[in-house]
Amino acid sequence: MPLKDFTVPRTARRLLRAEPNLRMFSRLWQINWFFVLLVCCLAGVGYVALYSAGGGRAEAFAQPQLIRFCFGLLMMLGVALASPRVLRMLSVPIYGLSILLLVLVLKMGHVGKGAERWINLGGFQFQPSEFAKIALVLMLSTWFYRIGRDRMGNPLRLIIPALLTLLPVVLVLKEPNLGTATIVGVIGASLFFAAGMRWWQIIILVAPLPFLGPFIYNHLHDYQKARIDTFLHPEHDPLGAGYNILQSRIALGAGGRWGQGYLHGTQGQLSFLPEKQTDFIFTMIGEEWGYVGGVAVIGLLFLILLSSMLIALRCRNRFGRLVGLGIAMDFFLYCVVNLSMVMGVIPVGGVPLPLISYGGSAMLTMMFGFGLLLSSWVHRDDPD
Amino acid sequence: MFTRRALLLLAAQTGVMGTLAHHLYQMQVVHGDELKEQARRNRTSRRQIAPARGEIYDRCGVLLAGNRPNWRALIMTEETTDLQAVVDRFATIVPLDDRDRARIEHDRKHIHRYVPLTLKEFLSWDDVARLGLNAPTLPGVLIDVGTTREYPFKDLLSHIIGYVAPPNETDVQRDGIMALPGMKVGRAGVEQTQESHLRGQPGTVEMEVNAHGRVMGELERVEGQPGARLELTLDSALQTRIRERIGERVASAVVMDCRNGEVMGLVSTPSFDPTLFDGGISRTQWNSLITDQRTPLVDKAVSGLYPPGSTFKPAVALAALKAHAITPSDRFSCPGYYDMGGVRFHCWSRYGHGSINLHQALKYSCDVYFYQVARRCGMEAIHEAAAFLGLDGKLPIELPHMRAGSVPTPEMRRRHGHHWNGGDTVNAGIGQGLVQTTPLALATYVSRLATGRFVQPHLLRSVSGQGIAPVLDPLPFAKEALAAARGGMFAVVNEPQGTAPAARLSLPGVQMAGKTGSAQVRNVPRALRESGHFNSMNLPWQYRPHALFICFAPYDNPRYAVSVVVEHGNAGATEAAPLAAQIMTDTLIRDPASRTSLSRGVVARADGLDD
Numbered sequence: 001m002p003l004k005d006f007t008v009p010r011t012a013r014r015l016l017r018a019e020p021n022l023r024m025f026s027r028l029w030q031i032n033w034f035f036v037l038l039v040c041c042l043a044g045v046g047y048v049a050l051y052s053a054g055g056g057r058a059e060a061f062a063q064p065q066l067i068r069f070c071f072g073l074l075m076m077l078g079v080a081l082a083s084p085r086v087l088r089m090l091s092v093p094i095y096g097l098s099i100l101l102l103v104l105v106l107k108m109g110h111v112g113k114g115a116e117r118w119i120n121l122g123g124f125q126f127q128p129s130e131f132a133k134i135a136l137v138l139m140l141s142t143w144f145y146r147i148g149r150d151r152m153g154n155p156l157r158l159i160i161p162a163l164l165t166l167l168p169v170v171l172v173l174k175e176p177n178l179g180t181a182t183i184v185g186v187i188g189a190s191l192f193f194a195a196g197m198r199w200w201q202i203i204i205l206v207a208p209l210p211f212l213g214p215f216i217y218n219h220l221h222d223y224q225k226a227r228i229d230t231f232l233h234p235e236h237d238p239l240g241a242g243y244n245i246l247q248s249r250i251a252l253g254a255g256g257r258w259g260q261g262y263l264h265g266t267q268g269q270l271s272f273l274p275e276k277q278t279d280f281i282f283t284m285i286g287e288e289w290g291y292v293g294g295v296a297v298i299g300l301l302f303l304i305l306l307s308s309m310l311i312a313l314r315c316r317n318r319f320g321r322l323v324g325l326g327i328a329m330d331f332f333l334y335c336v337v338n339l340s341m342v343m344g345v346i347p348v349g350g351v352p353l354p355l356i357s358y359g360g361s362a363m364l365t366m367m368f369g370f371g372l373l374l375s376s377w378v379h380r381d382d383p384d
Numbered sequence: 385m386f387t388r389r390a391l392l393l394l395a396a397q398t399g400v401m402g403t404l405a406h407h408l409y410q411m412q413v414v415h416g417d418e419l420k421e422q423a424r425r426n427r428t429s430r431r432q433i434a435p436a437r438g439e440i441y442d443r444c445g446v447l448l449a450g451n452r453p454n455w456r457a458l459i460m461t462e463e464t465t466d467l468q469a470v471v472d473r474f475a476t477i478v479p480l481d482d483r484d485r486a487r488i489e490h491d492r493k494h495i496h497r498y499v500p501l502t503l504k505e506f507l508s509w510d511d512v513a514r515l516g517l518n519a520p521t522l523p524g525v526l527i528d529v530g531t532t533r534e535y536p537f538k539d540l541l542s543h544i545i546g547y548v549a550p551p552n553e554t555d556v557q558r559d560g561i562m563a564l565p566g567m568k569v570g571r572a573g574v575e576q577t578q579e580s581h582l583r584g585q586p587g588t589v590e591m592e593v594n595a596h597g598r599v600m601g602e603l604e605r606v607e608g609q610p611g612a613r614l615e616l617t618l619d620s621a622l623q624t625r626i627r628e629r630i631g632e633r634v635a636s637a638v639v640m641d642c643r644n645g646e647v648m649g650l651v652s653t654p655s656f657d658p659t660l661f662d663g664g665i666s667r668t669q670w671n672s673l674i675t676d677q678r679t680p681l682v683d684k685a686v687s688g689l690y691p692p693g694s695t696f697k698p699a700v701a702l703a704a705l706k707a708h709a710i711t712p713s714d715r716f717s718c719p720g721y722y723d724m725g726g727v728r729f730h731c732w733s734r735y736g737h738g739s740i741n742l743h744q745a746l747k748y749s750c751d752v753y754f755y756q757v758a759r760r761c762g763m764e765a766i767h768e769a770a771a772f773l774g775l776d777g778k779l780p781i782e783l784p785h786m787r788a789g790s791v792p793t794p795e796m797r798r799r800h801g802h803h804w805n806g807g808d809t810v811n812a813g814i815g816q817g818l819v820q821t822t823p824l825a826l827a828t829y830v831s832r833l834a835t836g837r838f839v840q841p842h843l844l845r846s847v848s849g850q851g852i853a854p855v856l857d858p859l860p861f862a863k864e865a866l867a868a869a870r871g872g873m874f875a876v877v878n879e880p881q882g883t884a885p886a887a888r889l890s891l892p893g894v895q896m897a898g899k900t901g902s903a904q905v906r907n908v909p910r911a912l913r914e915s916g917h918f919n920s921m922n923l924p925w926q927y928r929p930h931a932l933f934i935c936f937a938p939y940d941n942p943r944y945a946v947s948v949v950v951e952h953g954n955a956g957a958t959e960a961a962p963l964a965a966q967i968m969t970d971t972l973i974r975d976p977a978s979r980t981s982l983s984r985g986v987v988a989r990a991d992g993l994d995d
Contacts (some may be wrong), residue, residue: 008585088870128417149385253419291412295405302401309394321386323515325393332397339404 026298030378032311038304039355039370040078043069044129045297046356049285052263053358054276059265061277068360079371081320084319084379085331087372091142095164098135101128102171127361129180132168133187134369137326139164143320144195153195163194176221179351183333190329191322202384245344248280251287252294252343259290277358279350282342297356301335311377319382320376327369334366393796404953420480433516435532435584437941438611440574441851442620443648443845446695449575451544454532455507457515457525464524467492471503474525478504478511483666502849506532530566533575537620539655540627543620544783544843547658548782549663561586565609572658574843576784581847584611612848618976625970626651627718635950636684636823639971642831643935644856645839647781650824650973652684655902677926678951687787690818692775693901693956695751695934697816698833698869700758701742703769705865709761712742712868718752722810727757729810746872749883749900751814758813759806766812767793771901772859774828774841775821782843789821793986815901830934832859833873834897834942836866873897876937877961887935887961889969896968906931928952937968944971966986 043237046069054060105128111374136304143161144152151157172181193202217225251267254260265287276284305328312324331354338353340346352362395656396414411419426546440449457478468845470787471488474480480488484504487782491501503525508514512527519525533548536539548568555562555569558921561583562569568622587608597787626649627638640648656673675683704710720736722729731737737744745753763955770776770791778788821829824841831839844852859866874897876882883900931953936945946964953959 190393194393195385196389197386249411249752250419250422251407253411253416253422256416256420257413288407291409291416294408295414298401298405298408302398305397306394309390310396313390316855318386321390325390331392332400335402336404343404343407345404345407 001290015233023032027378028218031077031080031374032254032377035304035307035311035374035377036073036076036108038300038307039367040073042300042355044305045285045300046281048262049281049356050277050358053281053284056263065358065363068363069355069367072364075364076371076374079368080374080378082375084317084372084382087323087375088142088145088319089320091138093140096136098128098132099171099273100165101126101130102168104128104202106171106174115241128366129168129172129175129177129184129192130361133180133184133330134327134365134372136165136168136184136188137191137330137369138372140191140195141319141321141322141326144322149196149318152262153198155201158192158201161188165189165192177226177350178220178224179337183337184353185331186333187326187329191326194325195318195322211330244275244280248283248342249344251283255287255290255294257291258356259286259288259293262288279338279352279357280342281357282339285356298339301354305332305335308328308373311373311380315376315380317376317379317382319384320379320382324376327373331366334362351364392568396683399488399923405892406492418625422646425655425917433589433608434561434588435586436531436570436610437548437606438582438584438613440582440614440616442616442618443646444619444621445615446620448541448618448620450534450536452529452534454505454530454935455509455512455763456505456528456530457503457511458508458528459503460502460524460526460608460690461492470522470524472974473505473518474515477514477522478507482503505530524904533568533659537623540623541570541618542573542655542658543652543685544573544616544650545658546572546575546784546900547660548575568814572784574782574948576612577782578614578844579671580609580849581614585609594739614844615846615849617641617648617845618650618843618973622649622971622974623651625974626967627653629966629970633950633953633963634678635948635953635963637686637946637948637967638685638823638827639967640831640839640841642834642839642942644833645828645841646840646845647824647827647843648944649967650683650685650843652682652688654680654771656680662811667701674702683783683785683949684780684949685823687782687785688822688949688951689787689789689824690932691817691819691903692815692821692826692934693903693930694751694814695901695932695956696770696812696819696821697746697749697754697949698816698899699770699773699775700754700761700772700813701746701765701869701872702833702861702865703759703766704761705868706861707761707765709765710742710757712864715739715741716745718750718914720752722752722755724755724759724810727807729807742868743872743875745868746899747875747879747882751874754813755810756813758809762973763804763812764795764965765810766809767796767883769790769861770819772861773832774839775819775825779825779828779841781824781841786824787822789825790822791819816904823947823949826934826949827931827945830936830945831942831948832979833869834936834945835890836861836863851870868938870897873899873935877935878939884961885935886957887933889965889972890935891969891972894972895939896935896937896965897939898933898961898964900954900961901934902954903930903933905952905983925952928954931956931959933957935961935964935968937972944968 009125043066047066049060050061050065072150085156107123127237140161143164147157165232169181169185169188172184251265254267255265260266265284266281267287282294285297289296308324308331309330312321312328315321334351334354337346337351338357341351342353352359355363356365436451439447439451442448457474459467459470459474461899462468467858470912471480471485480503486657487500488503504511507527515525515527535545535547536543547570549571551562551567551569561567570579570582575582585608590604590824622639625638630637630651630653632653634653636652637649638647638651640647654676660669705712717739718731718733718737720731720734722731729751732749734750737750738750739747740750740753742753743994745757767776772791775789776791778786794808797804797818798810809819812819828839828841829842836859838859839856842852846852874895875898876884877887877898884898885938887898889896929952931950932948933956936946937941946968948960948964948967950963
């Protein structure tokens with residue numbers, strides 16, 4: 001494999017040559033610290049941006065987010081040390097728990113902006129749909145690991161994983177959170193693809209999709225239709241539903257090449273940007289740091305994505321590969337949906353920018369996911 | 385196979401990320417400048433600021449309508465968590481009545497979240513100080529200063545000055561400026577008719593605002609043009625005296641400078657307090673105003689229509705003289721009644737006046753004489769003369785609810801589908817029946833008769849210091865005709881057996897000419913009148929005749945004209961004439977020219993009359 005040990009320096013690589021049964025301490029050495037560094041950099045960017053979003057105060061958003069990140073970091077390292085065998089054993093209860101939470105949130109969740117998304121877990125708000133993505137990755141990876149590559153050709157073998165994917169998708173759709181449901185669906189699909197689904201099967205599944213478009217639109221909720229209409233014609237209602245898109249576009253443009261300067265973005269600091277600390281944090285970054293800063297952040301995101309994909313590629317066992325790819329896909333979709341939404345490329349939906357946007361559940365689930373990714377790195381040389 | 389597919393996905397991911405980076409480049413670098421301009425427009429808000437409304441002064445420079453700072457307490461609803469609690473705490477410091485609370489409740493539901501809510505207006509200095517002291521316990525409450533219209537003379541001038549009120553939706557549609565906070569619209573009187581002068585030009589202020597419209601700082605300010613300063617022809621001191629003279633009577637009086645038409649006094653009683661409207665009027669206050677039988681909201685001096693009664697007789701005389709229907713020396717006999725077409729028209733004197741000429745007819749106010757004159761010269765001639773004298777049609781006074789007097793011709797009546805009896809002409813000869821006029825028109829009529837010129841009544845003396853020169857064309861009446869009418873009016877007051885000896889002035893060297901009038905408000909049944917026991921004083925108040933008096937002075941060099949209408953005052957000679965004489969005396973004494981011509985002692989004596 002040509003992409004062998006791409007991130008760790010040559011000397012360290014020799015030192016850390018993977019052994020099948022490492023003890024706890026030596027396994028800690030095995031963690032891909034370069035990746036951890038990248039994650040910390042991203043969280044650092046988030047801290048700086050949230051400091052500005054809080055109007056130049058750390059207490060507003062930056063401080064609580066930092067505390068969450070530290071907690072998430074510990075969790076990530078903990079998960080990274082878990083052996084794949086344990087993870088596979090836990091995948092079913094974790095999946096079950098995520099479905100239970102999704103059902104619970106439908107029954108008794110808090111309504112936010114027309115969608116039931118939040119559930120109160122002993123004092124802190126939690127979004128089960130975030131957790132469902134990771135749970136699905138774990139579940140499908142386990143399933144495909146068990147049936148192996150050769151049996152992927154049998155369509156009957158794919159019925160159960162398809163149902164396992166559709167169940168959270170439908171539940172999230174019911175919330176109704178179209179954006180996250182799509183992300184869950186695409187993660188599932190990419191795992192089917194990577195696990196070795198046959199091309200003819202893919203073509204049969206994908207071909208009818210374009211004809212489903214109008215049908216889906218008809219079954220959308222009013223607020224979702226309105227969102228699409230607003231996206232297509234934001235100027236129709238510049239102070240209402242189109243406000244976010246217009247103001248966000250204006251803010252990014254105002255940033256120009258070099259930005260208006262840290263803490264000096266007029267759109268953000270004068271509250272023209274809605275939700276500037278959560279979903280629209282990138283707009284604020286773009287306004288204050290300009291194109292240069294925006295591209296740097298995109299570059300950092302891409303670097304993390306690339307590292308994740310390379311970890312998946314480097315992994316020698318099927319389970320680790322699939323988990324790594326699933327997590328990389330999750331991260332990628334977060335970034336793309338959020339960035340396109342902020343730039344006005346796709347309709348607005350509540351998808352945060354990973355590790356930068358203010359918010360607990362997205363941050364913790366992402367860190368949990370990175371933990372799984374690192375676990376597959378630590379056990380990259382385990383045999384199938 | 386996994387590697388191939390993963391690399392395929394990675395390639396797709398790289399492509400998507402690259403596309404996004406490119407899109408960002410397009411937005412920030414390629415189209416950056418136009419969006420930057422939009423952001424600038426976003427953060428700055430050009431706001432117009434309401435100009436100060438023009439002030440109104442009387443002819444002596446006394447303030448009649450001004451602007452007073454209005455301290456008010458506002459609350460920023462987004463800065464309070466529990467609005468009701470703050471309002472309750474506020475009420476312990478500055479009392480709020482039920483109306484205030486209802487208004488706060490209404491505003492809370494209807495006003496945009498980021499627009500501050502008014503808790504209480506017209507705070508006293510004490511209130512402001514106490515609120516300042518308690519500020520920490522009142523989150524979101526702030527003190528703000530606006531202006532309110534101030535009328536130092538309150539009800540004395542309310543009919544003339546009018547009042548202002550917040551603009552309604554139609555005003556805002558007509559002129560966007562009206563939407564500015566603090567703008568007021570004149571709703572009556574001079575405030576309404578001179579709106580364009582008083583309003584002024586709004587200034588602009590450019591401010592940095594946040595997304596909620598909250599002002600973060602001021603960038604540029606252009607002061608507006610305040611409304612014009614108006615000077616009225618009124619004399620507020622004279623106005624006060626007239627009001628005192630009228631007392632509790634339901635009456636109106638007009639004092640006019642006959643040489644130029646300046647209205648120096650214009651009183652209508654009872655009246656109302658104009659500040660009620662600016663601050664919002666309560667339902668009970670409003671109901672008591674509109675149901676009052678004495679109609680306090682109506683300016684009787686310009687919109688009260690009354691039959692002129694005998695005060696119309698000089699006009700009939702002028703009409704007949706102009707039409708050459710009579711000469712001043714022609715005699716008509718008065719047996720006390722006049723029969724026409726089977727109907728008997730009575731003279732006020734049961735015993736008649738015998739054979740009399742024009743001078744005597746005016747002096748005695750003989751009805752029968754004028755019945756015959758009216759028949760002889762015809763309604764068209766009377767209408768024409770009345771129109772020249774200002775009794776028919778609208779007058780150019782700067783008041784919105786001016787009503788036109790009417791002296792109709794048979795032709796005009798027929799055009800409106802009415803019938804004309806010969807008796808209507810006869811009745812018109814003594815200013816009854818279809819003839820109607822206002823006190824202002826009566827004063828104009830006297831002024832024109834006294835000077836022989838087209839005197840136009842007006843209230844506006846100058847706008848921003850620019851005077852208004854009156855245009856005075858001569859009237860188309862012969863000098864002799866005018867002299868005959870004036871002579872008759874002189875006799876009414878000054879000759880023995882004149883109808884208004886009570887109106888004789890006690891000022892030496894100044895003589896007044898006048899004419900009494902009593903206008904019936906209801907027909908007297910013939911049987912009652914012929915029984916000889918009829919006395920209108922025994923009627924209930926609202927059925928008694930109106931008492932009228934018109935006069936001008938000095939007789940030899942007319943300077944002032946006065947008209948007085950006392951509603952249901954019964955007889956012009958006893959009720960209106962003495963009042964008019966008092967008003968004329970007051971006016972003459974206030975005249976700076978007469979102060980030098982009359983001796984000091986006389987002035988003192990005249991002042992002594994006031995007690």
